[in-house]
Amino acid sequence: MIDFRYFLVSIAAIFLALAVGVALGAGPLKGELDQQLRGTISAVSKEKDGLRKQIADLQEGDKYRDSFAADIAPDLVKGRLNGQKVVVVALPDADNGVVKGVEQSLTSAGATVTGTVSMTDKWSDPSQRQFLEELATRLVTGDVRMPDNGSAYDRAGVVLARALVTRDAAAAGRKDSATPTIMGAFGEGDLVNSDSDLPQADLAVVVAPPVQAKAKPTPDSDANQAWVSLARSLDSASRGAVVVGDPSAAGDGGVLASLRADKQARGAVSSVDVADLASGQVATVWALAEQATGGVGQYGAVGTTDGALPKRPTAGS
Template sequence: MIDFRYHIVSIVAIFFALGAGVVLGAGPLKGTASEVVAAQADKDRQQLADARDELTQLKALDKYRDDYVAKVTAGLTHGKLANKKIAIVTMPNADSDLSDGVQAELEKAGGVVNTKVALDAKLFDPGQRQLVESLVNQLVTADMDFPKDSTTYQRAGLLLARGVAAKEEGKTADADSTKVISGLTGAKLLSLKPSQITERASLIVVIAAKPPTPTPDNSTYNDAVDFIKGLDIGSGGVVVGGTPATAADGGLLKALRSDSEATKIVSSVDVADLPAGQMTIVFALVEQAGGKAGQYGAINAKNGVAPSAVQIKDN
């Protein structure tokens, strides 16, 4: 057992050490310690200044790159989508700035965004699956042909496509498309701008939302991927645009690109937040209109930076 004398000795030792530290601090080591601290502070300040300068340079280079694309190469997309009617479909919680940036590039290319559809989180809520299935059965039109073994959400995507799009240009709204839109908006599964459409689109751009926190499993997006496949089947083509984060684990593009059936028909671009990526969406839509699909961008994009038709061929 530790006795009282042990405690007394320990306490004395502590005070002795403290006293020695005070004496040394006030004595011959005082200057040396201060100089070391001052030197380290100067070094830290210089490293911080260097880091700030590097960040400023990186931002300047990023701005130069984006300005160059926007002001020098932007003409490459002019007229590529002339008179094409396009619907923009935003996934739940998608960034409105991302959507607006993509829309501006589509319009520069001559496209006409005549419909904007905002999907509600309720649409993909597992608890609402029966509601979605019921609506699909209620709203199906006589001219709709569901693929064999199609899923509930693939049929739901095809249904929305019937409401706002068609495989060919020049299709106007009709009684069936009006019924479909009224049913889906009435159930608060989505909202539409304008609330009534006169012309249906032939092409669709889907805007992906950044992954939530904590990062979900990729299988969380199975219904969304099926929905997008349905949109493609019922239209002239679909391109999904997102940021690099959406192409990493836990993102919609990652899930889409992991579905071999989806990548055969749906295109994706994972740098839609950059001017170059927005231009690539234009090129991908042109490719979709020709019946081809590809996965483009910077993160595991198996088809490169853009469709081969606009890439310079290697000598």
């Protein structure tokens, strides 16, 4: 047991130390401490003002960059996709501004957007995988070869691609007899939201959602694999596909990160990770033109890429 006298002595020592501190602070050390404190506050204030100016300068630089890119973008994409038919596939929670920007850039490049297909979370929900596969199996047409060892997402992606795209440039822009049945069934199953009678396209752009910082999935999550499988299916059934998104989509947990980590997918499907910028929308058009001629690349600002954008394509390629 602690001696009571020792306890009293300890308490007295604490109060004595406090008293000495107060006395010194109010007496001989007061001026020195006040001066040091004022100096520290002044230095921090100057540093804060300097940082504010740096931020303001960076913001002005960003405004100039974005304005410049927006001004020259129409000339950079003009005629790059003349005569091409492109379908836009928006994944769940894709940024509407990015979707609209991509559609506008495609139109400025001379392409015809055959339609915009909005995917739902149900498509990539693991609990709905069996339903997805069974429905896809019932919708297979005679001219579709299903992958022997593919996943449910591979099989469903092949069927959806059959409805939306074609490798035959001459057939692009025409309505196919199988499209209403396939799109109608997927729509009834709450897997897609779209017109059920779209003309077929010969190229595809998939718009990935940004990654929310509060809940990042792992790069090999079921949802991401579902979307990578869909992108591969669209690419295989058409003349080319590009997956686009903002920089977060190429970071941890993003669809673009999963695509780029998949050796087979990155060797066939292109990507652009700055599609929220005018410069990125130019890169999207150029990447699509590159796909149409058999090329592939990963473009943008995040991680290891093939550069900001592909080599300048020739008009109408």
